[in-house]
Amino acid sequence: MIIDITDKQYEEKMVVLMALHEVVDPELGINIVDLGLVYNIEIEESSKTISLEMTLSTPSCPLGGIITGHVKIAVEQAMPGFDTIVDLVWEPRWNYDRISEAGRAMLDS
Amino acid sequence: MMPPDEHRPLKRTILPYYAAAAVSFVVVALLCLVSGTEFTGHYFNPKLLAITHLFILGWGTIMIFGASNQLMPVLTERKLYSELIPQYVFALMLMGIPLLVYSFWNFTLTWTIYLGGILVIAGMALHAINIFRTSKKVKDNIATEFMLSAHLWLLVTAIIGFTLLVNFRILFLSRDHLEYLKLHATIGMAGWFLQLIIGVSSKLIPMFLISGYENKKCLNIIYYCLNLGLIIFLLEGFMNNSLMGKLIPSAIIMTSMVSYGIYVRQCYKHAIKKHLDAGMKQTFIALALLSIPFVLLFINLLVKGEVSPKLVTAYGFAFFGGFISVIIMGQTFKTLPFIVWMHITKRDELPEMLPKDLYHEKWVSWQMYIYLFSYTAFLSGILLSQTKLIHIGASCMLIAASWYCVHVLLIMNKLRRK
Incomplete structure (x- = not known):
């Protein structure tokens, strides 16, 4: 996921994105950002809410609850005072093309 | 949308299977050691029947049942139909297999063998029902099709096996017992083990x-060739039992296997993760070992024009001791740590x-080196009728199996310490 530098909340979103690097896919051993699982980040200052749109590699992934739980912990540690809402979406469906160059390098190391 | 945690099966539907299979593997190795001399004789003898059934049921099938309880929700994107059935299945298999193996070992054709057989068939049928109900209404999913037809062939294999047991007491089959035994073994190998492993790996290897x-066409060719070959083999075996009737389905099944080899090769070629861990290396070694039983069979047919009893033993060992055992050993360390991690990790x-x-990656590699040495020695011992080689092979197999078993139990022990 790439955050537009002209975005008004660029800095805050980058903090969230960096925090999400702490959440690692247990099988592949790389973080969910480089794996391409995070689709969108919205920060609502007035309601102190961070909404995340993300997916899983497959809808039947048995780790869904664990990963979303870890996402909440990582984001709320990085942005104290904010509530995190994780919305799992299946469209567009995740595929291997979503893995970043850094992710590919980590996978093949 | 809520996270799909409901797809995660209970650990008691999976882990007891892994533990029981690991222990069975050690017992198989021990029995191979104490009855090493039997492997130089005819394959139809009580000790070999007992070892083979413990190998196939206690080690291979129990492990596959446990793994399939974890994998079916992933393959079908559905919750397991019942989480109670796997617990009944486990109890039935745990009672049935020892009765069956004990009876074969002593060749006591009394109630123990029949009760053992009935319990095992009941366990298999219940497991198959759970798999079929889980995949109900799943469409356009070739991996699931492989799973379903593999379970059908498992039931066919078990029914033929039980029929043979009944035929020991009440002779009603028209032809030689060994002819039906070949059918029982081949359908079990190709219909159950091979088909299931191909189906599951078609999903797991790319994953x-x-x-x-992705190549659905190739997977369809593999699926239809394998099943067509098996159906012809079964019908021919019961009706004509001619040499041509064996060669045609064998050629069709071989086409399927060659296509599978091409599929796996293409998966690797397009892989992002080309660096293989110990578990995946073993999976590829197992796939290479799959060719050995067929090479043995082919050479024997070419040189001698018939299959000798010694070669049947070698062929069976090469299949179960090579392909099946190595793939299970490798995949254990791809699946078990993941399952345990899932249950010890807090949200x-x-x-x-x-x-x-x-787990210890180096242990996995060393277990495999020892096991591969034992496999080579044991197989050479059978082919050369050298009991010393068989004993060396069985001793190393016992070391590798015990190490593997300890490793599996240590991983599971992490659950107690959470």
């Missing part, structure tokens, strides 16, 4: 290698370790 390669705490930290 583990992060390979974007509200970032984990300190990953599944790869729950």
Whole structure:
């Protein structure tokens, strides 16, 4: 996921994105950002809410609850005072093309 | 949308299977050691029947049942139909297999063997019902099709086996017992084990290698060739039992296997993760070992024009001791640490370790080196009728199996310490 530098909340979103690097896919051993699982980040200052749109590699992934739980912990540690809402979406469906160059390098190391 | 945690099966539907299979593997190795001399004789003898059934049921089938309880929800994207059935299945298999193996070992054709057979068939039927109900209404999913037809062939194999047991007491089959035994063995090998492993690996190999390669056409060819070959083999075996009737389905099944080899090769070629861990290396070694039983069979047919009893023993050992055991040993360390990690990791705490930290990668490699040495020695011992080689092979197999078993139990022990 790439955050537009002209975005008004660029800095805050980058903090969230960096925090999400702490959440690692247990099988592949790389973080969910480089794996391409995070689709969108919205920060609502007035309601102190961070909404995340993300997916899983497959809808039947048995780790869904664990990963979303870890996402909440990582984001709320990085942005104290904010509530995190994780919305799992299946469209567009995740595929291997979503893995970043850094992710590919980590996978093949 | 809520996270799909409901797809995660209970650990008691999976882990007891892994533990029982690991222990069975040690017992198989021990029995191979104490009855090593039997492997130089005819394959139809009580000790070999007992060892083979413990190998196939206690080690291979129990492990596959446990793994399939974890994998079916992933393959079908559905919750397991029942989480109670796997617990009944486990109890039935745990009672039935020892009765069956004990009776074969002593060749006591009394109630114990029949009760054992009935319990095992009941366990298999219940497991198959759970798999079929889980995949109900799943469409356009070739991996699931492989799973379903493999379970059908498993039931066919078990029914033929039980019919043979009945025929020991009440002679009603028209032809030689050994002819039906070949059918029982071949359908079990190709219909159950091979088909199931191909189906599951068609999904797991691209998943583990992060390979974007997809070829439904190739998978369909593999599926239809394998099943067509098996149906012809079964019908021919019961009706004509001619040499041509064996060669035609064998050629069709071989086409299927060659296509599978091409499929796996393409998956690797398109993989993002080309660096293989110990578990995946073993999977590829197992796939290479799959060719050995067929090479043996082919050479024997070419040189002698018939299959000798010694070669049947070698062929069976090469299949179960090679392909099946090596793939199970490798995949254990791809699946078990993941399953255990899933149950020890808390949602509200970032984990300190990953599944790869729950096992020793070097142990996996050393277990395999020892096992491959034991396999080579044991197989050479059978082919050369050298009991010393068989004993060396069985001793090393016992070391590798015990190490593997300890490793599996240590991983599971992490659950107690959470």
